[in-house]
């Protein structure tokens with residue numbers, strides 16, 4: 390076990406708020422800082438780990454100090470295993486899934502033995518400035534808990550919110566956590582030192598870890614996820630039709646796509662709230678092409694067989710008025 394302290398920063402925020410965007414930015418700015426990133430996704434497939442890997446290639450490919458590992462089991466085990474490495478990192482960043490209750494994670498990290506070596510340095514909660522007002526029920530309750538536990542709130546997606554939305558979101562945040570530090574941003578663009586605090590001043594080489602299971606009771610009760618995997622290519626129009634018909638309580642859809650229109654490269658699907666985007670990723674190279682799409686929703690809102698049928702091209706109903714816009 391390392392003898393020096395390795396601070397832990399927990400990144401939380403509701404589904405699609407911009408946590409992975411923030412982690413990718415942190416990794417890009419790391420510039421010699423050795424960071425271990427523990428990614429926790431809700432659902433059977435850890436798409437976030439893949440999305441981070443994709444965006445952090447320049448760090449992962451560094452020869453000095455790049456360590457990629459696959460960690461399963463609890464958060465404690467993952468942190469302990471990072472600390473036991475012969476050359477431990479300067480800081481650990483944990484990305485909670487969109488349905489993580491930060492209090493549960495903070496409780497897990499408050500293990501006295503762990504505290505000596507890996508103290509919780511801060512909780513940064515990313516909030517979708519444009520989406521906060523649309524949440525209700527369990528989703529709102531969870532988002533509020535994530536905000537109330539934060540040391541710093543990044544009011545992200547400021548580009549999608551007008552002045553009055555930003556003011557309303559800030560008033561909401563202040564009511565939940567009086568005196569909270571709030572930074573408005575777009576694409577989670579904030580300095581590394583703001584996210585990592587004092588840990589951001591060290592120097593070394595970058596490194597990354599992935600995949601932690603810290604699913605909480607609340608997440609299990611209130612939300613569910615399904616993963617659709619297909620090896621045959623999907624047409625963009627079909628995907629568009631599918632997204633436009635999903636019920637309102639499907640909060641998040643993301644994944645790697647094998648698109649008929651782009652057979653040579655992986656494409657990345659991101660949909661949160663009413664927005665969706667597809668971006669072109671790395672070529673498949675030797676990997677067999679295939680799509681893996683994760684849908685995260687309030688329990689009972691998802692119908693796997695319907696989604697499968699829509700992807701197969703079953704005739705569609707009239708689009709909903711609140712349809713996602715691709």
Ligand SMILES: Nc1nc2c(ncn2[C@@H]2O[C@H](COP(=O)(O)OP(=O)(O)OP(=O)(O)O)[C@@H](O)[C@H]2O)c(=O)[nH]1
Nearest residue numbers: 403404405406407408409410487545546575576659
């Ligand atoms: N317009 C806009 N889009 C953003 C911004 N930040 C992130 N996004 C997009 O929002 C989508 C979700 O971002 P992620 O960073 O994956 O969100 P997340 O919180 O990690 O999502 P989960 O892991 O599913 O909870 C992606 O398509 C991002 O590119 C922003 O400031 N403005």
